[in-house]
Amino acid sequence: MTKKDSSRSIRPLGAQDAEALFAFYQALSDDVVYFYRPFREVTTSVIREHLKQADEGDVYALGLGAEDGRVMGHAFLNGLRGGSPSFGIGLHQSILDRGWGSRLTAAVVQHADELAIARVELSVMKENTRAQAVYRKFGFSVCGETSFRGENDSWVMERRSTRTYTDVKESEP
Ligand SMILES: CC(C)(COP(=O)(O)OP(=O)(O)OC[C@H]1O[C@@H](n2cnc3c(N)ncnc32)[C@H](O)[C@@H]1OP(=O)(O)O)[C@@H](O)C(=O)NCCC(=O)NCCS
Numbered sequence: 001m002t003k004k005d006s007s008r009s010i011r012p013l014g015a016q017d018a019e020a021l022f023a024f025y026q027a028l029s030d031d032v033v034y035f036y037r038p039f040r041e042v043t044t045s046v047i048r049e050h051l052k053q054a055d056e057g058d059v060y061a062l063g064l065g066a067e068d069g070r071v072m073g074h075a076f077l078n079g080l081r082g083g084s085p086s087f088g089i090g091l092h093q094s095i096l097d098r099g100w101g102s103r104l105t106a107a108v109v110q111h112a113d114e115l116a117i118a119r120v121e122l123s124v125m126k127e128n129t130r131a132q133a134v135y136r137k138f139g140f141s142v143c144g145e146t147s148f149r150g151e152n153d154s155w156v157m158e159r160r161s162t163r164t165y166t167d168v169k170e171s172e173p
Contacts (some may be wrong), residue, residue, distance in 0.1 A: 008072060008100070008108055013061040015051045017071065021063065022047045024071040029093040034130045034149075036090035038076075050076075059083070060111050064091065064100055075104040077112060077120065085112070087122040087159075089131075101134050109138045113161055120159045123148065132157070 013021060025042040027039030039046050053059040058081045077088040087108060091101055114118050123129050123146050135157050144156035 007067045008095075009065055009153060010062055010104060011065055012054070013051060013063040013071075014055050015048070015073070017063060018044065018051055020069060020071045021051065021074060024063075024074060024092065027092060028090065032093050033164065035125055035131065036088075037148075038088040053078075060085075062079045062104055062107055064104060065146050066096075066110065073100055073104055075108050076119075077108055080115070080117075082117050082122055084118060085160075089118050097130070101131075105134055105138050109159065112159075116161065118161055120161075121151070123154045124157060125149070125154045127153075135159075 007101040022042070022044050025039075025047070028036070042053060048056075050059060051061065054061040055078075060077040063071045063073045064075075066072050072095055073089070073091040075087070077087055079085045082088040087105075089101060089104055089108075091104075104158065107121040109120075112132070120140075122135065122140065124135065125148055132155070138159065140159045142155045143158045145152045146154045146156050
């Protein structure tokens with residue numbers, strides 16, 4: 001399967017994408033949801049609130065868009081205004097293993113570095129070795145354990161940036 005597909009593109013999401021993002025979550029298979037459940041419950045108001053926070057700058061939300069307007073993937077940093085943002089990512093089951101998760105992760109990590117975020121955290125089920133392979137590729141490493149569906153069934157991973165706020169200011173034109 002080719003990793004190139006020009007019919008999809010990565011773009012920031014905002015309030016105008018609420019319907020498409022809700023439809024994305026409604027369309028996820030049980031296998032994807034088993035690993036990926038970023039919201040306790042997916043309702044239109046939960047999705048709207050997430051995108052409102054994106055518009056307000058507390059969340060960085062990216063979507064993988066298809067030509068027909070559907071959202072096929074979602075990656076985000078939550079809690080940008082708090083101490084330590086958390087990262088989440090999920091793709092539609094029809095496009096796994098084609099490099100889109102890596103591309104979305106690269107874009108989120110780049111954004112975190114541009115903001116000189118010192119530490120980004122995530123949790124991932126221990127059995128989700130594919131996701132862990134992607135996270136390690138972008139500098140995440142295990143720093144603890146946590147519970148998701150069962151006791152201590154997940155790793156906490158973190159990525160520490162070596163880029164400081166001063167570096168960012170100095171690189172500005
Ligand atoms: C996790 C996820 C975002 C990764 O995105 P993706 O597009 O499928 O992954 P990519 O194709 O970018 O990369 C997968 C990498 O893992 C490797 N890989 C694939 N299956 C693997 C497995 N079972 N064990 C270890 N590595 C695996 C691939 O070889 C590839 O590595 P490479 O880029 O060095 O060749 C996506 O699979 C997904 O949404 N899964 C379901 C939901 C989910 O698990 N979300 C994360 C919750 S923490």
